[in-house]
Each structure stands twice: as C-alpha cells, then as structure tokens.
Amino acid sequence: xxxxxxxxxxxxxxxxxxxxxxxxxxxxxxxxxxxxxxxxxxxxxxxxxxxxxxxxxxxxxxxxxxxxxxxxxxxxxxxxx
Numbered sequence: 516x517x518x519x520x521x522x523x524x525x526x527x528x529x530x531x532x533x534x535x536x537x538x539x540x541x542x543x544x545x546x547x548x549x550x551x552x553x554x555x556x557x558x559x560x561x562x563x564x565x566x567x568x569x570x571x572x573x574x575x576x577x578x579x580x581x582x583x584x585x586x587x588x589x590x591x592x593x594x595x596x
Contacts, residue, residue, distance in 0.1 A: 516590065523589035524562045532590050547595055560592030 516529030536543045550556065563586040573581035 516593075521587050523587045523592075524564050525559060525589045525591070527590055529590055532594065550595055556595065557591065560589050560595065563588050 516532060518528065518530045518533075520529060522528045566585045566587065567582040568585055570581050570583055
C-alpha cells in the first residue's frame with residue numbers, strides 16, 4: 516500500500532490500515548478470515564469515488580471523450596481482494 520495514494524469514499528488511507536494492522540494484527544486477520552470463510556464482501560468496500568481527468572493534449576477540446584475516469588476504491592476491499 517502506497518502512502519501517497521488517494522483514499523476511497525471511506526477516507527481511510529493506506530497508512531491508517533498499516534497502523535491498525537501493526538497495532539492489532541490478530542483482529543484484522545480474524546476480520547478478513549471471517550469474510551473469506553463466510554463469503555462476505557462488504558458493500559461499503561464496493562463503493563468507488565470517480566474522478567474525471569482530462570487526457571493529455573486535449574485540454575482545449577469541448578468533447579466529453581477528452582475525459583478519462585479514475586476510480587478511487589476503499590482500501591478494505593483492496594486488501595480483501
């Protein structure tokens with residue numbers, strides 16, 4: 516997990532996940548093992564914040580196709596995946 520990456524909709528960064536795991540590793544491991552055993556993937560981990568970025572060289576264009584989407588996913592789901 517890169518500390519410089521933007522967080523998803525929950526606002527929790529990679530640095531926070533690392534600190535929580537270092538503090539209570541057995542709890543975090545039990546949480547994810549429980550999700551895997553029961554086949555649960557939290558709906559909040561499925562949410563994404565979508566940011567539109569202008570493609571390079573198309574700043575002056577008025578077309579909608581000049582944008583590309585970037586999806587910011589929650590770290591909880593990234594770790595489980």
